[in-house]
Amino acid sequence: MDVMEFFKKSEGNWFSHRTGHYLGARKQEAGKSEVSFTCYERDHPKVLAVCELHQVDPASVAGGAEVTWTGTTAFDEKTHQNMAFLVPIPDKYDPLSGLILRNKGYAEEVPVAGRYRMHADESMTLVTENSTTESEERLWFASANLRLRTGVMKHAGGFSITTFCSEIRRLPPEPAKAEQEVKS
Amino acid sequence: MDVMEFFKKSEGNWFSHRTGHYLGARKQEAGKSEVSFTCYERDHPKVLAVCELHQVDPASVAGGAEVTWTGTTAFDEKTHQNMAFLVPIPDKYDPLSGLILRNKGYAEEVPVAGRYRMHADESMTLVTENSTTESEERLWFASANLRLRTGVMKHAGGFSITTFCSEIRRLPPEPAKAEQEVKS
Numbered sequence: 001m002d003v004m005e006f007f008k009k010s011e012g013n014w015f016s017h018r019t020g021h022y023l024g025a026r027k028q029e030a031g032k033s034e035v036s037f038t039c040y041e042r043d044h045p046k047v048l049a050v051c052e053l054h055q056v057d058p059a060s061v062a063g064g065a066e067v068t069w070t071g072t073t074a075f076d077e078k079t080h081q082n083m084a085f086l087v088p089i090p091d092k093y094d095p096l097s098g099l100i101l102r103n104k105g106y107a108e109e110v111p112v113a114g115r116y117r118m119h120a121d122e123s124m125t126l127v128t129e130n131s132t133t134e135s136e137e138r139l140w141f142a143s144a145n146l147r148l149r150t151g152v153m154k155h156a157g158g159f160s161i162t163t164f165c166s167e168i169r170r171l172p173p174e175p176a177k178a179e180q181e182v183k184s
Numbered sequence: 185m186d187v188m189e190f191f192k193k194s195e196g197n198w199f200s201h202r203t204g205h206y207l208g209a210r211k212q213e214a215g216k217s218e219v220s221f222t223c224y225e226r227d228h229p230k231v232l233a234v235c236e237l238h239q240v241d242p243a244s245v246a247g248g249a250e251v252t253w254t255g256t257t258a259f260d261e262k263t264h265q266n267m268a269f270l271v272p273i274p275d276k277y278d279p280l281s282g283l284i285l286r287n288k289g290y291a292e293e294v295p296v297a298g299r300y301r302m303h304a305d306e307s308m309t310l311v312t313e314n315s316t317t318e319s320e321e322r323l324w325f326a327s328a329n330l331r332l333r334t335g336v337m338k339h340a341g342g343f344s345i346t347t348f349c350s351e352i353r354r355l356p357p358e359p360a361k362a363e364q365e366v367k368s
Contacts, residue, residue: 019203019212021350028203030212142336150334152326162332164348166205
């Protein structure tokens with residue numbers, strides 16, 4: 001499975017349940033989000049805009065994916081909305097690994113790039129570093145409608161967080177059921 | 185890495201932080217345990233006792249491991265103490281996978297056997313089935329002192345739980361520091 005095949009399996013709407021373990025404090029933090037994932041061909045204007053931002057040749061990219069999420073964390077109980085646009089560039093001589101460019105980072109205003117690797121067990125690992133954080137994530141499908149993610153984040157301050165997400169696909173209502181509901 | 189090498193890396197005392205995601209209810213449940221893990225050679229009386237229980241030839245087993253844990257769950261806030269003795273039997277023609285025999289199951293009084301597989305990325309997967317539950321776990325070391333575990337459990341009633349454990353090794357106090365403390 002290559003990176004765009006993985007992205008295409010991720011397309012759709014998901015409910016994401018996230019837990020963080022704060023290793024030093026032995027506390028946990030929970031969050032819930034609604035996530036939407038959409039893939040784009042490499043010649044789409046949104047993909048070309050990220051290529052332009054990072055000054056890379058559009059011919060070298062595999063495509064793009066837009067992720068939007070709306071969620072709450074236990075920290076402030078506010079609803080957060082965010083978007084990221086991901087553009088993978090497979091390595092020339094080892095296309096199962098490569099760079100993933102973003103429109104911008106979660107916390108930083110400068111665009112962040114990570115490195116991905118596709119594994120024989122159909123999982124994907126993603127390593128992202130910025131000035132304050134080093135993060136390694138692993139993503140895989142337990143089934144077509146259940147995606148799992150684990151992560152280890154090390155902060156420059158020395159503390160570490162492990163994270164776990166269970167992501168359940170939001171299925172469209174079955175036509176028969178919807179019809180029944182209308183009838184009743 | 186074979187199964188006993190994995191077990192030997194697990195030897196010692198650990199603080200285990202566990203979270204379960206109840207997929208249908210979208211709730212989470214937390215637990216904390218102190219875990220102790222000890223390995224035994226294949227000719228140790230504790231290993232031989234499990235062989236006897238399952239009626240297997242002691243020559244076919246790789247060794248044994250005793251796991252004890254003392255912990256709390258958010259369910260009842262009581263402290264639970266438990267022990268399991270694990271005995272892996274590598275497959276004859278594919279020793280990186282095999283059976284893991286136990287002295288008894290978590291919930292059942294009959295001894296439970298699971299199937300393990302060691303992977304190229306040094307992770308171990310463990311599949312366990314009994315009359316009411318089907319469970320698949322993945323265990324790996326993020327570092328020598330941080331072990332992670334994810335699991336997917338399906339109950340016969342139809343509901344599923346995903347689980348995540350962050351296990352942090354309890355290090356003995358550094359001799360220099362201990363000496364300093366005595367001196368000061």
